[in-house]
Amino acid sequence: MIWKNIKHLREDHDFKQIYIANLLHIDQGSYSRYERGETPITVETLCKLADFYGTSLDYLADRTKNKTPYE
Template sequence: MQYVRIRNLREDMDMTQTDMAKVLFISQRTYSYYESGGHDIPTEILVRLADFYDVSVDYLLERTEKKAVNR
């Protein structure tokens, strides 16, 4: 599964894969694998991404069209 929304959100913020890798404390190569679907994204990283982008994990995983987080 490719993580298109994660790539789109990153690009919308004019960030590189290297920028996001630094935010997540992982290597750029690992982040690239996540974005391309080469590796499944661990739950901890999904939660960090959702928090960073202020969206739900379900949105990142394309389980919903709603970005908003129920708080």
């Protein structure tokens, strides 16, 4: 599930929600709703997160366990 993966990535890097929210130009509450699975995440936002964390959209979407992005 996307929301679990973005939360785990954030926690693995010891980032606060407010840091990622600022990166995405949204408020912390909106980002928190992403992590709880309450609000759908746009493809554009997922691309930003995948680029930021250096992973693939497939990893974020739980289609693979491989965090390495495609070439």
